[in-house]
Amino acid sequence: MQDRDLIVGVLAAQAGFATPSQVLTAAAAGLVDSAPDSLLTRLERTGTLSVERRKILEALVEQALAARKGDTRAVLESLGATPEVLQTLASGVASPPTDGQPPTAATDIPLERPGQYTRLQELGRGSQSIVRAARDEIVGREVALKELAALVVPAEDDSSRAARARFLREVRLVAGLDHPGIVAILELARREDGTLFCAQKLIRGATLQARLLRCRSPGERLALLRHVLDACQAMGFAHSKHVIHRDLKPSNVMVGEHGETVVVDWGLAKHREEPEEVVPLIASSPEPGLTVAGVAIGTPAYMSPEQARGDLAAIDARSDVFSLGAILYQVLTGRPPFEGATSDQILEKVRAGDFHPVRALAPGAPPELAAIAERALQHRPPDRYRDAEELARELSAYLTGGRVRAYRYGSWELLRKFVAANRALSAV
The missing domain is CATH 3.30.200.20 (Phosphorylase Kinase; domain 1)
Incomplete structure (x- = not known):
């Protein structure tokens, strides 16, 4: 089987367009044909794929290949296709059943x-x-x-x-x-x-997005910083359990009537040990704030570069850190770091790391917070905070008057911090 057909088979199964047995049957048929058609054609001819689903699957394949510059093996690796799976598809022979328990049926x-x-x-x-x-x-x-x-x-x-x-x-x-x-x-x-x-x-209140839209000044937005810290601490706990959210944004953070902060909508979340899954593509959404599912997982204005590239294997806790950094950026500047008329335009900016420094848009923003946001938004995952807990510690340090590691202090700033800290100790 050609590498492109292997990609089709993996994506068809992961998107739920075909069962593994249907993919294997179509793959096996190609092995005995003297002039075999593509796997897409065989799946459509057998009725497994409708015309519409074939178009969606073709779009998924093209997007995955474009994200990996046509490197089919890199695409297969990013989709989490193990050598055993690839060998099974290529040979058209099903693997024996495993001892694992099947998913619980809805009934x-x-x-x-x-x-x-x-x-x-x-x-x-x-x-x-x-x-x-x-x-x-x-x-x-x-x-x-x-x-x-x-x-x-x-x-x-x-x-x-x-x-x-x-x-x-x-x-x-x-x-x-x-x-x-x-x-x-x-x-x-x-x-x-x-x-x-x-x-x-039931959380009575409003989303962080709604609260931000009601703000009329930078000071009102900064008053919401505590909720960003709370969201970071909640995600720090999730990361300690090896769970990543993959769709963090202000509309997925609820601010309750009593001041509580709750992270919601875990529909794209996954455990680190789970195999990757690709859901049907929503291409070129006219509404940039909507979640784009498929090879690019998340919401364009808040997703990390690796998510925007469709590099599913690279998505980890640091991808959530990037999204939390985008939320902090919006609190500081009043707008998300990446904007555009369509999802495609935003994704292009995310992939390029094209955003304005915080203080270029909000000169009055606290420089320490600007440094925290910009470190979380670093293009390369190793240059960001390791996980949400580390990001939470930085925000907590700022709120309690401590030193922020992402910020480079001048001598006078360090002196002022020292004096302020000693005054606080003297007052105790």
């Missing part, structure tokens, strides 16, 4: 108890899920219900099954992160019609 999820939830207003929706406020009549409290969109529920094609598997993965991943700054999962269940949903703690 294994307990049914919603009759009359338990009274669904109220819609709070938000994405491409495959809807979040609604609801009242739990059994315990007498309001919760948030996140459920799969109706178009996913009745379908039994591979894409819908993949969407349900991703939903279950998200719920179980977040349920394992017990931290006050991470949205709490209360229950996983399904409705009579098969709709999967999870009950989450």
